[in-house]
Amino acid sequence: MKKIVHVAAAIITRPDGSFLLGQRAPETYYTGYWEFPGGKVEPGETPHEALVRELQEELGITVEAAHPWLTREHVYEHAHVNLHFFEVPRWHGELQTHVHAALAWQRAESLEVGPMLPANGPILKALRLPRAMGVTQAAQVGIAPQLAALDRALAAGLKWVQVREPDMPLAERTAFMREVENRCAAAGALCSLNAAELPEGFAPARGLHLPARLLMQCAQRPEGEWVGASCHTRAELEHAATLGLDYALLGHVLQTPTHPGQADLGWSRFGELIADLPMPVLAIGGLRPEDMELARSHGAHGIAMIRGAWN
Numbered sequence: 073m074k075k076i077v078h079v080a081a082a083i084i085t086r087p088d089g090s091f092l093l094g095q096r097a098p099e100t101y102y103t104g105y106w107e108f109p110g111g112k113v114e115p116g117e118t119p120h121e122a123l124v125r126e127l128q129e130e131l132g133i134t135v136e137a138a139h140p141w142l143t144r145e146h147v148y149e150h151a152h153v154n155l156h157f158f159e160v161p162r163w164h165g166e167l168q169t170h171v172h173a174a175l176a177w178q179r180a181e182s183l184e185v186g187p188m189l190p191a192n193g194p195i196l197k198a199l200r201l202p203r204a205m206g207v208t209q210a211a212q213v214g215i216a217p218q219l220a221a222l223d224r225a226l227a228a229g230l231k232w233v234q235v236r237e238p239d240m241p242l243a244e245r246t247a248f249m250r251e252v253e254n255r256c257a258a259a260g261a262l263c264s265l266n267a268a269e270l271p272e273g274f275a276p277a278r279g280l281h282l283p284a285r286l287l288m289q290c291a292q293r294p295e296g297e298w299v300g301a302s303c304h305t306r307a308e309l310e311h312a313a314t315l316g317l318d319y320a321l322l323g324h325v326l327q328t329p330t331h332p333g334q335a336d337l338g339w340s341r342f343g344e345l346i347a348d349l350p351m352p353v354l355a356i357g358g359l360r361p362e363d364m365e366l367a368r369s370h371g372a373h374g375i376a377m378i379r380g381a382w383n
């Protein structure tokens with residue numbers, strides 16, 4: 073077996089959602105391929121320290137904030153790499169090309185450069201996943217008020233909705249699911265349907281969301297463009313990772329009226345539980361839009377909100 077080489081790589085983001093890629097220079101493995109800036113972790117360094125050093129050496133920039141995001145393994149002919157991806161939302165300095173043949177700001181949904189390093193396909197898919205999910209609560213507020221709130225949220229830029237309606241009668245649920253899917257599609261938003269509530273023969277258009285109980289019954293990834301799961305424990309998160317799911321939700325981070333009396337995880341336990349996972353994890357439980365930055369500073373990809381999404 074090849075020795076594992078630890079690598080730190082940066083998703084350097086701009087407020088418009090674009091991120092920086094570098095083209096590998098001649099006389100390296102995979103010359104001409106595009107990568108996220110970064111490099112090997114040296115003995116005695118943490119991945120975070122390596123990231124800060126590499127970005128100074130490669131790009132001449134000083135990192136102000138870097139948050140762990142995903143960790144993925146890949147076996148190349150030349151090395152077995154363990155890639156520690158960080159999000160770098162804040163830095164200063166003038167970008168320079170000290171080691172790359174070229175640099176380019178790109179967007180995951182419309183990449184203009186290529187090819188990417190082979191290990192990075194899932195990273196680009198993860199970067200296409202929206203940062204905020206709104207979870208429906210029509211059985212509590214009523215179908216018409218929920219659809220009106222959905223329209224307002226989509227118009228305001230919400231790009232991801234999970235239909236979760238365990239208390240909605242089956243007869244109403246089919247029509248409600250189709251309606252939410254249609255409104256999301258018209259707004260260019262992803263709609264994930266809760267797998268425990270799917271009426272017989274109803275296939276989600278794009279997104280399938282597994283509650284933890286169904287997740288733990290799956291021996292392989294269910295079919296679908298986007299498949300994710302709700303998790304409460306490290307074992308559930310690891311099972312979601314083994315299945316190759318596209319994302320997980322982990323909660324409840326804060327106290328929430330949805331699950332009264334259940335102990336909340338808190339942010340530091342949340343950060344520990346999601347460490348070194350290969351897929352994005354969103355925080356859920358008592359969260360509001362203003363919690364986004366705090367969540368991301370603890371390694372979350374973003375946040376899922378029930379009440380907080382619709383006000």
Ligand SMILES: Nc1nc2c([nH]c(=O)n2[C@H]2C[C@H](O)[C@@H](COP(=O)(O)OP(=O)(O)OP(=O)(O)O)O2)c(=O)[nH]1
Nearest residue numbers: 079081100101107108109110111112151153189191
């Ligand atoms: N920096 C970076 N490396 C990546 C990404 N994806 C990916 O598979 N890798 C791999 C390619 C390399 O095997 C390793 C990064 O090592 P590196 O760039 O420091 O070193 P290298 O292989 O070019 O060679 P060298 O330092 O030995 O000269 O991680 C990525 O997005 N960014």
